[in-house]
Amino acid sequence: MQATSDAHPHRPVTHLPVEERTPDGKTRISCAAPRCTAWVPWPCQSRREAQFWYGRHITQPLTHHL
Numbered sequence: 001m002q003a004t005s006d007a008h009p010h011r012p013v014t015h016l017p018v019e020e021r022t023p024d025g026k027t028r029i030s031c032a033a034p035r036c037t038a039w040v041p042w043p044c045q046s047r048r049e050a051q052f053w054y055g056r057h058i059t060q061p062l063t064h065h066l
Contacts, residue, residue, distance in 0.1 A: 029054040
């Protein structure tokens with residue numbers, strides 16, 4: 001039986017929200033944290049929707065699904 005080891009120890013991720021408005025009035029809240037650079041959200045109709053998806057990114061980051 002082989003022993004398995006985690007090459008990347010679990011470190012807390014510090015998220016850095018960046019809110020921006022698109023020319024057509026939509027809101028996008030992305031994350032500028034180094035470990036979240038692959039996550040680029042779609043522009044949302046409202047700030048509330050953008051906050052929902054940003055919160056979802058924090059609770060279940062993309063790496064969680066891989």
